[in-house]
Amino acid sequence: MIWYPYIQMKNMKPPYKIIDAEGVYLKTADANLIDSISSWWCMIHGYKHTELNEAMKVQIDRFSHCLLAGLSHDPIERLNEKLETFLPGDLNYYFFSDSGSVGVEVALKMAVQFNKNRGAVRSKMLALKNAYHGDTFMTMAVGDDEDYHNAFPKNPNVIHIPTNIEDLEKAFAQYGDDLICFIAEPLLQGAGGIRMYDISFLRRARQLCDQYDVVMIFDEVATGFGRTGNRFVSDLVLPDIAVFGKALTGGYVGHALTAATKKIFDGFYGDDPSLAFMHGPTFMGNPLVCSLALKSIEIFERDDYMSKIKRIEEIAKRELIGFQDERIADVRVMGGAFCIEVKDGKTLDGFQDFAYKRGVFVRPFVRYMYGMVPYIITEEQLVQITDTMKAWFRR
Ligand SMILES: Cc1ncc(COP(=O)(O)O)c(C=O)c1O
Structure with missing residues (x-):
């Protein structure tokens, strides 16, 4: 049996099975998911980089x-x-x-x-x-x-x-x-x-x-x-x-x-x-x-990644800073990282499956809904992530 990290195995929901990955996308049998967290923050160039x-x-x-x-x-x-x-x-x-x-x-x-x-x-x-x-x-x-x-x-x-x-x-x-x-x-x-x-x-x-x-x-x-x-x-x-x-x-x-x-x-x-x-x-x-x-x-x-990261920061700020909901404690952005902190972690229950249906892979933890995106991400893909985050509070 595969013993998964940071999880009670008894009630863990089945993992999404990845069958391919390319650019910013993780691919399952039925979805192309933008990886909003760069596989735990490491995949800066995206997948299958020639x-x-x-x-x-x-x-x-x-x-x-x-x-x-x-x-x-x-x-x-x-x-x-x-x-x-x-x-x-x-x-x-x-x-x-x-x-x-x-x-x-x-x-x-x-x-x-x-x-x-x-x-x-x-x-x-x-x-x-x-x-x-x-x-x-x-x-x-x-x-x-x-x-x-x-x-x-x-x-x-x-x-x-x-x-x-x-x-x-x-x-x-x-x-x-x-x-x-x-x-x-x-x-x-x-x-x-x-x-x-x-x-x-x-x-x-x-x-x-x-x-x-x-x-x-x-x-x-x-x-x-x-x-x-x-x-x-x-x-x-x-x-x-x-x-x-x-x-x-x-x-x-x-x-x-x-x-x-x-x-x-x-x-x-x-x-x-x-x-x-x-x-x-x-x-x-x-x-x-x-x-x-x-x-x-x-x-x-x-490829001047520092200017790519600057652009990510600008877009994330534009899309997220000022976003309000009574369940939100704080919204913050730095470089290629952004986070919506909620007051009660339960607010994020179900967010992962919600995002999956919108073509985004997320992995919120404790009270943090966040992104650490691959630096090759396009504006459209990035906005798809931030829109998904905001949509969760507006549903
Ligand atoms: C700041 C920091 N230090 C160390 C580590 C551990 O790295 P690894 O998972 O490669 O052992 C991590 C992993 O997330 C980290 O974020």
Whole structure:
């Protein structure tokens, strides 16, 4: 039996069966559905993209995998070279892994060992309320979501604060000298409720991390590659470690990249073998995913995706901001993400089937009806999504 994610299997409604997918469309036997959430926010170029398919096929015909320990290959070397100019600042040291969760684990392990290697005795991590960083143990600990992780004990060494500067300053005043790291989904918190906050919070966090010598980690697994309307939030505020995933491979195959600055890398570099970073997923730096990532970045730059995302933001704002209903608590838009938050989650019961009949695949959760669309979406397709959202309240 297939054990599905985030669902009580006993009363789960049967899944829609996808038989094909192309462009922004997921296809079932009786419907063509615009994928309003880009298969959990990763499918930025849409499905069956000719160039991505080709990049993968070419590499498959050469070789599809080899371990990275003690070996190298052309796709990873070319990707390494590309990332050095594509990613901001000196985020030039790249550790690859299989998924966003593992990429964040890697970042947290780096922060812990960075401190140990320099002889700093620190015990706490600072994270955000409503954070989501993955489903493995330590990512759950820095995450803050009862709905996802209620079966697991809280970690007393992780402090969660809301995204306001007053609480941030208080936390640093109280724990600053004992902090291993500060971790955040920058500007946009996804699974915690498509929540958006201001860059001033991160700017102040950067100052405080510098002041207290705390490792700053951005989890850009969801925000990276344009989702917030910035290429990377790390372009605006440079963290010490940034994690990328999802769109990294154009959404084709799971992979993550934990990128560190020279300062972090140097903390592991030396003659003593015990300083080395001890982590090594089987599929890290897989040649197929590296080929995909390279092609995905090439398309992202060549086709000026940032202006596509700007257009998505403008259309979503035009269609949604100001939309009112007494059941709605808030409407918000940032870059390629938009959300209608309702007061009571029950308001969204049945919305998925309603949208299916209108040719849109949606996946509302808790109190959030939202879109994180593929960047290749047309205006007409985007309006079909926003119209479907609005129609739900007008029926
Ligand atoms: C911000 C963030 N971090 C980490 C993850 C985990 O990524 P993965 O599902 O690839 O493990 C997610 C997934 O949604 C995410 O949104």
